[in-house]
Amino acid sequence: MSLTPLEGLGANTSLQQLEKTYDKWSGKYETDMISLGYHGPGTVAKIVRGLFDNDGARILDMAAGTGMAGQELRKLGFTSIHASDMSTQILEQAKQKGVYDKVFRCRMGEDSIEGSDESYDCITIVGCFSVPVPVKAFQELNRVLSVGGYLVVTFRPDVWTDQDIYQYKQALNSAEWRHVSESLEDFHGVLNQDKNEEFSAKWFYVVYQKV
Numbered sequence: 209m210s211l212t213p214l215e216g217l218g219a220n221t222s223l224q225q226l227e228k229t230y231d232k233w234s235g236k237y238e239t240d241m242i243s244l245g246y247h248g249p250g251t252v253a254k255i256v257r258g259l260f261d262n263d264g265a266r267i268l269d270m271a272a273g274t275g276m277a278g279q280e281l282r283k284l285g286f287t288s289i290h291a292s293d294m295s296t297q298i299l300e301q302a303k304q305k306g307v308y309d310k311v312f313r314c315r316m317g318e319d320s321i322e323g324s325d326e327s328y329d330c331i332t333i334v335g336c337f338s339v340p341v342p343v344k345a346f347q348e349l350n351r352v353l354s355v356g357g358y359l360v361v362t363f364r365p366d367v368w369t370d371q372d373i374y375q376y377k378q379a380l381n382s383a384e385w386r387h388v389s390e391s392l393e394d395f396h397g398v399l400n401q402d403k404n405e406e407f408s409a410k411w412f413y414v415v416y417q418k419v
């Protein structure tokens with residue numbers, strides 16, 4: 209039995225297919241993920257807190273989904289958070305949380321990000337890169353970050369490898385970015401019983417800085 213509607217989506221999944229999947233899943237996404245013991249947004253928020261003393265750091269939560277990372281960032285004191293996602297239906301849920309100052313649609317890798325150059329100090333992307341996102345997305349992310357600003361992002365271990373199947377590593381290990389840290393963290397809860405291996409039991413939490 210599938211744990212979530214993501215089963216069967218892989219390297220050949222188009223952004224359009226993925227968007228439809230998340231649109232359909234939007235009403236149940238959060239309860240499903242909580243029941244799986246999902247703690248990615250909380251872990252990312254703690255990493256961001258460790259990077260900034262300033263509560264007013266301008267944060268953009270890309271691929272924000274229902275806004276779980278925004279909620280965690282607010283709990284830790286951050287006061288300026290924007291959100292974006294490609295699924296309009298899931299973004300409605302994020303809006304309703306009231307934790308974001310601005311919410312806008314963007315298909316990373318296809319669309320420009322709303323906002324001028326260097327308008328954010330930090331971008332978070334949690335749980336998005338299991339399927340291919342066109343790597344030109346990283347140029348746009350770099351554009352809207354301030355110099356010295358941070359990208360805090362998660363990758364599944366089968367994606368963040370030397371084989372680099374989607375070229376994410378190649379895009380980030382370039383002159384525009386400085387690698388700051390990465391750690392492989394365990395999931396807990398029922399993910400350990402995921403017989404279909406739909407979810408990885410571990411994720412990489414990776415931090416890069418705009419040079």
Ligand SMILES: C[S@@+](CC[C@H](N)C(=O)[O-])C[C@H]1O[C@@H](n2cnc3c(N)ncnc32)[C@H](O)[C@@H]1O
Nearest residue numbers: 230271272273276293294295315316334335336
């Ligand atoms: C597993 S959910 C994670 C949502 C949220 N960050 C969280 O941790 O709960 C992945 C999200 O990424 C979004 N997404 C995937 N590819 C995207 C892309 N290329 N551009 C924008 N959003 C994307 C999906 O619509 C979905 O909301």
